[in-house]
């Protein structure tokens with residue numbers, strides 16, 4: 001597994017391993033490029049860390065990649081961009097900050113494979129049980145619009 005020099009794997013309270021920045025990043029920077037070990041799988045064989053690209057198309061990793069350690073937060077600092085195949089900062093990131101994205105901005109229905117989980121992000125806007133985009137109310141879905149993948153944008157309309 002290739003780990004960029006500006007991030008490290010660390011133990012995050014309540015979350016297990018996570019990705020922590022070692023440098024300052026500005027809003028809009030590419031934080032990770034998804035160019036290694038990209039494996040496309042249907043939901044039936046996709047791993048728990050796979051990212052949903054479309055209805056039954058998931059970006060999985062073979063072997064494990066650093067992107068697999070991106071944890072969820074309800075107040076994320078990166079978003080996933082499948083057109084540019086990477087994740088991009090949506091606000092400034094400081095050294096020591098955990099790098100997170102909101103799983104409900106890529107995953108439509110985590111409950112379908114029993115992958116819903118309790119969030120421990122501790123943010124004021126924490127959604128509690130993370131079940132996927134499908135399970136959010138319309139108002140919340142609309143609020144997430146700037147972060148959504150093309151697939152979830154289609155689900156919104």
Ligand SMILES: [Zn+2]
Pocket residue numbers: 073074075119120121122123125126127128
């Ligand atoms: Zn949360």
